[in-house]
Amino acid sequence: MSGAHVGLTVTHRRYVPHAHAHYGGDLVDGAYVLGLFGDVATEVCIRADGDEGLFAAYADVRFRAPVRAGDVLEATATVTAVGRRSRTLEFTARVVCRAEPDRGASAARVLPEPIVAVTATGTVVVPQPSR
Template structure:
């Protein structure tokens, strides 16, 4: 199962020069996507317990449109291993004007991670549709 959320990165989240956004912003998006994975697969919000791997591959900037995705790669009795990634699909172009932006021809992969999602033991599993 793969789940994807798309989110605009507001300028209020820029903390660094060049309108850069901290890495925790994207990790928070992974948490939201993992919650949907747990709801769809287990009928419970579960808990994103941790990351075994995180790679920051490029900048996330205010004005970006991000796609954050998680794919279930391993299912245990009470845990799920997730492969997560975030792509910039649109980016602001302030050099063209204060509200200028463009959709990227190809998504730009900016973060990857491997996460562990824990779900409570349940008497029956929910069927994914």
């Protein structure tokens, strides 16, 4: 029997290295955040179903604010619906720390309020439960 339940939430935090900046202003492409969503979805599946599961689809991906090299991102997935083999997840990526190169090469700060950078809805599937 599946352990998945609505409301299960998993959060990861990750520093965005400068090697991932692809655009002017040290901007990082949106695919970087989608990769983080895949990682947090994997942990949701492991915790809920004892299996890494597979990502089936993204829906309603919204890039709301820039992600830059030197940011610390918090990626969260919350289960919002559970089917026989599918789970619908709501994702949010927030910038919780940001580099401040104008103050110095390694200067950074914790943001007083996180910046919501990306939101999405996704569907994962897990194997049929054993009987």
